[in-house]
Amino acid sequence: MAHFKSIALIAGDGRLPQEIARRLTFKGCPPVIYSFGEHGEDLSKFALELVKLSSLNLAFIVDDMQRKGVHEIIMAGLVPKTLMYHQKLHDEELDKLLRSLHSRDDHNLLANIVLALESKGFNVIGYKDIIPDWLASEGHFAGRLPTREELEDIKYGKKIAKVLLPLSFGQTLVVHKKAIVAVEAMEGTDAMLLRAGSLTRGGIVLKMMRPDQDERYDLPTVGVRTLQNMLDAGLKCLAVEVGRTVIIEPEDFKSFAADSGIAVLGVRH
Template structure:
């Protein structure tokens, strides 16, 4: 596993080792905690050490890769390539000439060209993905489901522009769309509008929608929500979250369902 930051890479490692499988973690320098993987073998790499990483994977006889975890988009000039990586630079110079979808698809293609098989996290551990239906006791109302469907349509329509994977809808209209700031910052922006009375949400109206863009490669860029997402949604005065079932990571489903009940939110997977 090529691991970025967040809770999902350690969670996936625990699932694999809990089944008796073997896993090697290549942790990206500065974005994750190498000590979070227990007894699993971990080695830290900076982005400019791609050549060393490939050599290590081949030395270990590894053919199957999964890439998981948060990673701020670097600039091409910040890579500081080692000698073994220099020959790959022309490829990645072109990869950086586009949005995130373009860059990530080129990363996947690069590893495939090197002979590796790239798998999505939900392919390795389906239990990490959102199932159909609600996680807790509360379900979305028909009005809320209509808002969610409008949100899914919005994300699909915006896909060619490589914008974000989330939106907030309320009162039959779009309130916010995720861009480069990320989902949590978008939710906070709406919460600030509510606090300053620039936006009024009636009880049970505002919803967060999270879904992949059309054509998004879920092997390397699968949307995710977590406990902090739920807390942020509650703080902003929203009623709940709707995500595409099977296409968004949620981690510990039972724990997220309990938190949704505690906060009085719905968290629902929509087919």
């Protein structure tokens, strides 16, 4: 007889899935965890069961969750691009889904994977209510106060983001003296920040979501590593979207921002 469980966590890399699993376990609802990340062992102590995945075998995941009696799914963490875009790491069902897409950006791919899961009877739920204290608050909340020039660059960056975000790229921008230094695409935030640092020193980093982006599974994250990469790139001001950006380990984040002289604030569209 199958051992029935209710919640599954499809976990990519990063600290976020571990914190979600820890809090679920504390509430008495340890999840079945399907781990794509390199640090699956860190999740095991918070898992009812840990299933390590080396490929995006959608059919296996669906069959395994149905067999285990999973009803609700949480998706969190960074899924490596090699898994998302390397055909040899896909199963036939995912390849069929990919061929049907009008575009293969992260947003569209994730949305269609969610639709495929929902079509099998699963309920994909969000995690904002599990980690409310990890969400960015409005206004200045870490580090030093921003300068007038930085505030002007943020205002300018928001105008550019408003145009780019509906095209499913440009979630993070670097702006210096009202000029766009770098725009995030497939390489991810960290690589983009280092690229920006090779072009100019100074400016702001702006991270926002497209208005229709699904908050259940696609929230941007920032953490101490983000701040360290900013510091290495000569960037000393970060603006993130209020209530729609996850601050990984916020106390450590705030301490690092204060020690590094980086201004951090929450902004709205």
